[in-house]
């Protein structure tokens with residue numbers, strides 16, 4: 001039997017909770033970071049076999065609470081009671097030995113090793129399993145891979161981790177924790193980078209795990225996650241637990257308003273439709289683009305983006321979206337083709353990329369790809385234009401700019417001297433979006449710009465992006481959320497296998513057609529790309 005081909009039967013065995021049951025009470029937990037009270041007297045029960053959705057706006061204190069349960073921080077006040085006994089959890093090792101596992105938004109994988117090797121290394125008895133591996137596949141190896149087969153059928157365990165998509169990495173992290181046989185699983189935004197099919201598979205697994213007696217705490221901003229599997233919803237705001245609701249007591253709308261509190265940001269959103277862009281000359285020409293990185297490649301991409309146009313990029317994750325973004329901004333070298341902005345070649349296979357203030361880039365996972373965690377917010381903002389800084393930079397204007405971004409995007413805490421690593425994931429995302437969108441970028445490449453954001457913050461980000469489009473910027477927007485793409489993008493290009501498999505006008509297309517282009521037979525669509533002389537007669541001559 002080839003590796004990765006697992007009998008469904010062996011999965012059933014691993015679902016059952018081994019050992020005694022586990023009930024947890026968090027009692028009156030308080031945690032402060034300097035002047036910020038991240039958790040303020042929180043009491044919460046986690047019962048056996050239940051799925052709790054932990055909701056709250058960015059910075060509400062959700063991750064901090066769960067990190068204390070996982071032994072990453074000690075509470076300043078309060079206690080953790082497990083099966084009736086007050087228990088000190090002073091390290092993740094202690095948490096894991098008690099049967100508590102946590103999957104983070106940031107990955108902890110070894111890119112140069114295969115999926116299987118990463119799983120073997122994380123397995124509780126690695127030497128034994130590694131030894132067995134030397135003598136060929138057998139029952140032990142199948143056990144290590146059982147959850148992987150459930151969550152990502154068809155993924156070859158010999159694939160190197162560096163060649164996996166973000167979604168696949170997220171699933172691999174989850175499998176590592178599932179393999180520990182944790183009785184309580186904490187999942188921090190597990191579906192934020194998963195395409196719909198993978199998210200559904202994960203929901204199914206969560207339901208099975210809870211049926212088998214495991215408890216799951218799901219930190220999420222996605223209402224679909226809550227509606228699909230939560231038994232109970234706990235809502236936090238400003239470090240406090242404000243509501244606990246059972247399944248029969250909430251619906252999607254009531255949860256959204258609970259999370260937003262008294263905020264009236266939604267009503268401030270400029271809902272005037274974006275201006276029509278048909279017939280405008282293209283600003284950005286993506287001509288015959290080829291690039292590859294590991295097993296990811298993009299082949300012969302031809303697209304143009306007009307002034308003020310929002311071109312949405314849809315596709316199942318891992319189909320070349322992130323490589324396309326990197327190739328556009330010059331972070332991945334091109335093997336063929338070129339990227340032209342307003343008639344000027346930004347880069348091509350034969351010309352090294354020019355860094356340009358005219359390009360704004362919001363990469364996926366900003367905490368890893370867009371900031372230095374141990375530098376201040378001000379320094380991180382200044383980094384975006386460091387070439388313009390003098391040898392001894394004047395920090396006052398940089399701090400003023402940072403404060404403007406903080407206020408515009410409601411970054412909390414609002415202190416520019418904080419280190420970027422001290423911000424919650426969502427607040428960091430807001431800072432990066434604010435930094436990239438300030439000024440007048442001509443081309444904006446935004447990869448999942450609202451990932452991990454609460455509904456209010458996500459609307460603010462869309463608002464800012466659309467305002468830039470109204471000012472004439474060309475926007476390439478990669479998203480997993482087809483509903484949002486259909487609501488706001490002027491056109492949608494679908495990437496499949498590194499090629500454009502369909503180009504759609506959301507006003508005249510339906511989800512089914514776009515879904516077929518995402519998953520159906522590979523079919524390439526090419527758009528006519530004007531020559532520079534046709535597109536910009538004066539600049540090119």
Ligand SMILES: Nc1ncnc2c1ncn2[C@@H]1O[C@H](COP(=O)(O)OP(=O)(O)OP(=O)(O)O)[C@@H](O)[C@H]1O
Pocket residue numbers: 033036037038056057058059060061062063064065412413421422423424425426427452
């Ligand atoms: N290590 C730290 N040092 C200083 N402040 C921190 C630290 N970790 C969190 N905080 C602060 O504690 C508060 C709560 O952060 P937390 O990450 O728990 O929020 P969250 O609800 O998980 O937010 P998000 O949805 O954005 O991930 C925030 O104000 C954050 O800036």
